Amino acid sequence: GENVEQHPSTLSVQEGDSAVIKCTYSDSASNYFPWYKQELGKRPQLIIDIRSNVGEKKDQRIAVTLNKTAKHFSLHITETQPEDSAVYFCAAGGNQFYFGTGTSLTVIP
Amino acid sequence: GAGVSQSPRYKVAKRGQDVALRCDPISGHVSLFWYQQALGQGPEFLTYFQNEAQLDKSGLPSDRFFAERPEGSVSTLKIQRTQQEDSAVYLCASSFTSGANTGELFFGEGSRLTVL
Numbered sequence: 001g002e003n004v005e006q007h008p009s010t011l012s013v014q015e016g017d018s019a020v021i022k023c024t025y026s027d028s029a030s031n032y033f034p035w036y037k038q039e040l041g042k043r044p045q046l047i048i049d050i051r052s053n054v055g056e057k058k059d060q061r062i063a064v065t066l067n068k069t070a071k072h073f074s075l076h077i078t079e080t081q082p083e084d085s086a087v088y089f090c091a092a093g094g095n096q097f098y099f100g101t102g103t104s105l106t107v108i109p
Numbered sequence: 110g111a112g113v114s115q116s117p118r119y120k121v122a123k124r125g126q127d128v129a130l131r132c133d134p135i136s137g138h139v140s141l142f143w144y145q146q147a148l149g150q151g152p153e154f155l156t157y158f159q160n161e162a163q164l165d166k167s168g169l170p171s172d173r174f175f176a177e178r179p180e181g182s183v184s185t186l187k188i189q190r191t192q193q194e195d196s197a198v199y200l201c202a203s204s205f206t207s208g209a210n211t212g213e214l215f216f217g218e219g220s221r222l223t224v225l
């Protein structure tokens with residue numbers, strides 16, 4: 001199956017700074033790359049996704065970039081706020097989805 | 110219902126007991142997924158259904174794990190002869206689309222299994 005690696009595992013930023021989380025995948029057949037945010041004790045919730053026919057997608061302070069050749073994709077959060085603090089998971093797949101190990105983001109007020 | 114519903118939310122089992130975890134997906138969702146999430150880890154893929162057909166069960170860790178979705182809606186994940194290493198949160202997710210067009214996964218709150 002697909003192998004998804006995610007870095008860093010923890011990330012602390014000052015409020016207002018940007019945060020970047022990177023993922024790589026192994027299966028060139030993967031065509032859908034979602035990012036999920038999971039707060040402590042809660043269910044994962046989709047924050048942004050991108051398909052393989054698009055290189056970049058932006059939604060307000062959140063953007064995702066995809067490099068199919070290098071098989072990596074990244075999440076960018078600008079102007080971070082304390083409520084952005086959570087664990088973020090990337091995923092890759094087509095019919096089924098494989099998740100990265102997560103990045104615990106802390107935004108320091 | 111409004112979202113994916115899982116029950117029970119919490120389950121404590123003695124080692125060797127059998128457990129059954131239920132998932133009610135969003136009505137009309139074709140695809141249903143089960144994931145295992147250990148503490149501090151990402152969700153690990155277990156199995157995937159398209160309607161009532163189990164298309165992929167490659168993630169099930171052993172033959173003690175069994176999943177079904179007989180009528181293409183509610184799904185049950187059964188774990189026989191539970192072991193301590195089975196302790197985790199079991200997440201169910203559903204998606205309206207399937208196959209190459211599978212889109213957003215909607216997750217349930219999860220069932221937290223603790224095996225003593």
